[in-house]
Amino acid sequence: MEYSHTKLVSFLLLFLILFLSSGAEARRQPNFRPTKLFVFGDSYVDTGNTMKVDSSAWKDPYGESFPGQPAGRFSDGRVLTDYIAKYLGVKSPVPYQLRESKPEHVKYGMNFAFGGTGVFNTSSQYPNMTIQIDFFEQLIKNNVYTKTDLTPSVALVSVAGNDYSYYLLTNGSAEGFPSFLASVVNQTKINLIRIYELGVKKIIVDGLQPLGCLPEVTLTSSFQQCNSTFNALVGIHNSLLNEAVAQLNQQAKDNSTFIVLDLYDSFMSVLNHTSSTSGHKLKPCCVGLSSEFSCGFVDDDNVKQYDVCDVPKSSFFWDLVHPTQAGWHAVYNKLRKTTALKQLY
Structure with a gap:
């Protein structure tokens, strides 16, 4: 009887040890499973918010690769949003x-x-990021999304350089540019904090892509070379952004994560290994017949004033600013190999 009691105690101790170690292991395992994606920013992530009457994204040949017709994406097909959603396993x-016309999709x-x-504010008539977050906050107040909805969600924030384009367009001074850079990054940080305080605990923000390699810049060199001055400014922006995000992660009191997607390195990595049928890896697939026209432009006689390459997937850039679907897919494949997206799980 004494022997059986000893065996029982030993068994219970062994079970307790195994249970506790199993629990510790379980706690170490990631258990975050995103169910929703909220997106803020510009044309690099817009999937149809601009109006049809004044946006090239709703005109041919945009959307020809996906979904087969213009659908409001600034590309021939999918954009970064679509690939991040794919990575998260959500729609x-x-x-x-379009939320009222497609209410069944709001849950995603x-x-x-x-x-x-x-x-x-830029030259665009559309709402800047602060107002976009206002829209989000109003939906929360209206109980379209609850705290339970937001906890397992991810936010994607894109700042692709429109602030800088507008600064230069409005004759901003070279002397004032460093200060403006700092203000853009600081406002971005404020936006990230606000999204976090509204309840989203996993937030991705894009680093700036190599602006000096965009076709609208390389056009002056017949799409032959990137502008090193522009890319140096991008380096400053990205350095400040990484510092700001590191501070946010240090200050976070829960399991929140702020993640920077390195678009600069991913763009450059793809471009350095891209061969274009046109011979110019920086040349866009869709380009205006002259500097007066852009991709999708049709004159009063309904005559196209642009050319489109035969095989969009052979080009990295779609138009003067945006990648093709193939370009975005290649960038996404580079990003998947980094530690950034893995932090979401």
Whole structure:
């Protein structure tokens, strides 16, 4: 009887040890499973918020690769939002402007991004990021999304350079540029904090892509070379952004994560290994017949004033600013190999 009691105690102790160690292991395992994606920003992530009457994204040949017709994406097909959603295992979120016509998709999150916008006002008539977050906050107040909905969600924030384009367009001084850079990053940080305080605990923000390699810049060199001055400014922006995000992660008191997607390195990595049928890896697939025209432009006689390459997937850039679907897919494949997206799980 004494022997059986000893065996029983030993068994219980062994069970307790195994149970506790199993529990510790379980606690170490990631258990975050995103169910929704909320998107803020500009044309790099917009999937249909701009109006059809004044946006090239709703005109041919945009959307010819996906979904087969213009659908409000600034590309021949999918954009970064679609690939991030794919990575998370959720459906690409419905554009804010289409939420009432597609109520069944609201459960997957929402896209508040508008092409042409920045963290501050730009030449675009569409809402800047502060107002986009206002829209999000109002939906929460209206109980469209609850705290339970937001806890397992991810936010994607895109700042692709429209603030800087507008600064230069409005004759901003070279002397004032460093200060403006700092203000853009600081406002971005404020936006990230606000999204976090509204309840989203996993937030991705894009680093700036190599602006000096965009076709609208390389056009002056016949798409032969990137502008090193522009790319140096991008380096400053990205350095400040990484510092700001590191501070946010240090200050976070829960399991929140702020993640920077390194678009600069991913773009450059793809471009350095891209061979184009045109011989110019920086040349866009769709380009205006002259500097007066852009991709999708049709004159009063309904005559196209642009050329489109035969095989969009052979080009990295779609138009003067945006990648092709193939370009975005290649960038996404680079990002998947980094530690950034893995932090979401």
